[in-house]
Amino acid sequence: MIDAGISFHVSEKGYYGDFGGAFIPEMLYPNVEELRLHYLEYMMEPSFQKEFHFLLKDFVGRPTPLFKAERLSAKYNTQIYLKREDLCHTGAHKVNNTIGQILMAKRLGKHKIVAETGAGQHGVATATVCALMGMECIIYMGAIDIERQAPNVARMKMLGATVVAAQSGSKTLKDATNEAMRHWINHPVDTHYIIGSVVGPHPYPDMVAKFQSIISEEIKWQLQEKEGRDYPDYILACVGGGSNAAGAFYHYLDEPRTALIAAEAAGQGISSGHSAATTFLGKPGVLHGSKSLLMQTEDGQVIEPYSISAGLDYPGIGPLHAHLATSGRAKFFDITDEEALAAALECSMLEGIIPALETAHALAVFGKLGAKPNEISVVNLSGRGDKDLATYQKALKLND
Amino acid sequence: MNRISALFASRKEPILNIYATAGYPNLGDTMLVLNALQEGGVDIIEIGMPYSDPVADGETIQQSNQVSLDQGMTVSHLFDQLKNMRPSISVPVLLMGYINPVLQFGVERFCQKCQEVGVDGLILPDLPMAEYQQSYQSIFERYGLFNIFLITPQTSDERIKQIDAVSEGFIYMVSSASTTGAKSGISTDQETYFKRIEAMNLKNPRLVGFGISDRESFIKASNGASGAIIGSAFVKLLGNAKNLREEIVGFVKSIKGLK
Ligand SMILES: Cc1ncc(COP(=O)(O)O)c(C=O)c1O
Numbered sequence: 044m045i046d047a048g049i050s051f052h053v054s055e056k057g058y059y060g061d062f063g064g065a066f067i068p069e070m071l072y073p074n075v076e077e078l079r080l081h082y083l084e085y086m087m088e089p090s091f092q093k094e095f096h097f098l099l100k101d102f103v104g105r106p107t108p109l110f111k112a113e114r115l116s117a118k119y120n121t122q123i124y125l126k127r128e129d130l131c132h133t134g135a136h137k138v139n140n141t142i143g144q145i146l147m148a149k150r151l152g153k154h155k156i157v158a159e160t161g162a163g164q165h166g167v168a169t170a171t172v173c174a175l176m177g178m179e180c181i182i183y184m185g186a187i188d189i190e191r192q193a194p195n196v197a198r199m200k201m202l203g204a205t206v207v208a209a210q211s212g213s214k215t216l217k218d219a220t221n222e223a224m225r226h227w228i229n230h231p232v233d234t235h236y237i238i239g240s241v242v243g244p245h246p247y248p249d250m251v252a253k254f255q256s257i258i259s260e261e262i263k264w265q266l267q268e269k270e271g272r273d274y275p276d277y278i279l280a281c282v283g284g285g286s287n288a289a290g291a292f293y294h295y296l297d298e299p300r301t302a303l304i305a306a307e308a309a310g311q312g313i314s315s316g317h318s319a320a321t322t323f324l325g326k327p328g329v330l331h332g333s334k335s336l337l338m339q340t341e342d343g344q345v346i347e348p349y350s351i352s353a354g355l356d357y358p359g360i361g362p363l364h365a366h367l368a369t370s371g372r373a374k375f376f377d378i379t380d381e382e383a384l385a386a387a388l389e390c391s392m393l394e395g396i397i398p399a400l401e402t403a404h405a406l407a408v409f410g411k412l413g414a415k416p417n418e419i420s421v422v423n424l425s426g427r428g429d430k431d432l433a434t435y436q437k438a439l440k441l442n443d
Numbered sequence: 444m445n446r447i448s449a450l451f452a453s454r455k456e457p458i459l460n461i462y463a464t465a466g467y468p469n470l471g472d473t474m475l476v477l478n479a480l481q482e483g484g485v486d487i488i489e490i491g492m493p494y495s496d497p498v499a500d501g502e503t504i505q506q507s508n509q510v511s512l513d514q515g516m517t518v519s520h521l522f523d524q525l526k527n528m529r530p531s532i533s534v535p536v537l538l539m540g541y542i543n544p545v546l547q548f549g550v551e552r553f554c555q556k557c558q559e560v561g562v563d564g565l566i567l568p569d570l571p572m573a574e575y576q577q578s579y580q581s582i583f584e585r586y587g588l589f590n591i592f593l594i595t596p597q598t599s600d601e602r603i604k605q606i607d608a609v610s611e612g613f614i615y616m617v618s619s620a621s622t623t624g625a626k627s628g629i630s631t632d633q634e635t636y637f638k639r640i641e642a643m644n645l646k647n648p649r650l651v652g653f654g655i656s657d658r659e660s661f662i663k664a665s666n667g668a669s670g671a672i673i674g675s676a677f678v679k680l681l682g683n684a685k686n687l688r689e690e691i692v693g694f695v696k697s698i699k700g701l702k
Pocket residue numbers: 135136161162163164165239240241281282283284285286287288353354355399401402425426427
């Protein structure tokens with residue numbers, strides 16, 4: 044499963060295999076370079092670690108439980124655990140990263156924050172830490188996402204953030220990211236850009252993965268307590284940019300006994316022309332500062348993706364995941380809107396947990412995984428589904 | 444000798460470089476725009492290769508890129524349009540764009556095409572110096588292409604020296620921290636920045652870009668450099684023009700102070 048000699052950790056130059064790097068305009072170079080030079084040093088500082096872990100515990104509510112899903116386990120005749128990131132303050136894993144990055148921003152001497160958001164979870168998590176730290180916060184969000192994730196827009200506003208609609212292109216996450224980068228180009232001195240996933244120029248993918256790695260750090264000791272071994276046979280996560288997956292995989296990247304399983308949004312199906320399944324449809328390319336797999340035309344124009352889930356509606360994928368996919372270290376599944384909706388309903392009815400639409404893509408993999416009865420799977424339950432209720436009501440005809 | 448070097452070597456007057464999005468306002472207008480720019484007296488033409496996600500560009504250029512793409516512009520179609528530009532276009536020509544379409548076209552094939560049609564240099568804002576040196580420089584040089592780097596008010600002196608060392612032709616001095624078309628006019632702060640760079644005695648001349656829209660800002664910018672670059676203001680003109688050729692010639696003349 045794992046070729047000896049292949050590294051899944053970032054290289055000195057910011058690469059995972061052939062993917063990564065820092066393809067940024069010169070206007071962003073001083074900021075990204077400053078971050079690159081200092082991020083590891085700042086993160087390691089005892090005062091940083093102390094504040095980070097204090098906030099994760101008392102503000103976010105970590106550790107999040109590892110819950111044995113008995114009825115789902117019975118249904119699929121295998122052992123299924125849910126890593127309850129939905130119980131994080133703000134309702135998703137995104138806040139692990141924003142806590143880390145706001146502490147980073149402070150050390151970099153920045154006092155304004157810009158971020159992009161798709162589902163609004165990263166926007167809410169960013170607005171939350173900005174309120175906590177008294178920093179000015181601007182969130183770019185695609186005009187279409189503003190509509191389909193209205194509750195999160197209201198939350199961001201209540202937390203004091205300015206929400207700006209991205210009107211270009213597909214009016215979703217890709218375009219919100221473009222606008223956030225443009226904002227940073229226009230405000231390089233006082234502003235830090237809190238990227239919401241393991242995407243962007245080096246060192247962002249590595250920094251975000253390290254902040255999210257708390258997820259697998261906890262899974263290790265929680266599984267040890269419950270099962271007497273610290274690794275599962277499968278670890279499953281959905282992949283938009285890939286931050287919750289990176290966090291759940293992190294401490295298992297070099298563990299040959301654990302299969303890494305990623306779920307991508309196939310939208311209406313990978314050959315439908317309405318999809319966001321990058322590892323199935325993408326080719327190597329450069330977007331948002333790194334070389335990775337990218338959905339694009341033959342002419343190198345980025346294709347506007349589609350998924351019912353705003354958080355997975357992205358034409359790229361983090362460079363770590365491009366490397367995991369092409370090297371065969373992780374297995375990727377394409378999950379359609381329909382399959383995700385069915386999985387969301389199933390998890391709600393069997394376990395009493397309404398998952399985010401993004402997360403539902405990971406849950407849908409159980410129908411295809413073929414895990415054996417005694418094998419242990421951990422699904423990263425990346426977020427709760429409150430924000431998706433309007434979509435669920437409509438798609439699942441809950442009002443009928 | 445590369446046309447860019449020849450121009451800077453012989454020129455005493457401020458150099459005017461104008462950016463035009465290829466295939467804009469109509470797909471077939473590229474050569475008409477080039478010819479009119481030259482007729483008006485432009486010194487360098489920068490042709491924008493449209494891209495779906497131009498992060499360094501403001502709204503005006505973004506929009507022109509999208510219009511051009513929607514009309515069917517591609518990299519290979521652009522090379523077709525430029526096939527016979529030489530020798531009637533005699534001024535230096537640069538292609539400006541983003542790295543991804545170049546990667547998909549194939550870097551070597553792209554450079555070969557540039558040489559074939561008579562392109563003198565490239566401006567690829569999301570191709571940073573380290574990546575350029577590692578994977579692109581030798582190919583660009585093989586086809587006689589100058590790679591033009593940007594510097595900004597935030598670029599450190601040390602990095603400016605490194606950029607000067609790998610640059611050929613000229614350095615693109617971005618007037619302020621911004622995307623294209625975001626600010627207009629040249630402030631005293633910016634003039635101080637131009638003077639600071641001038642005092643570094645770099646081996647490469649500089650052209651000032653971003654925020655240049657009329658004769659006044661062109662002259663101000665040229666005081667601290669060899670000349671200046673106009674982008675968004677010209678693309679706006681293209682978008683609104685009723686008589687394209689006449690208005691382009693008139694615009695170039697007005698910037699150069701010709702009647
Ligand atoms: C709950 C949840 N899960 C997953 C994602 C996808 O992001 P990533 O792939 O970075 O984890 C999002 C993004 O908004 C989300 O809100």
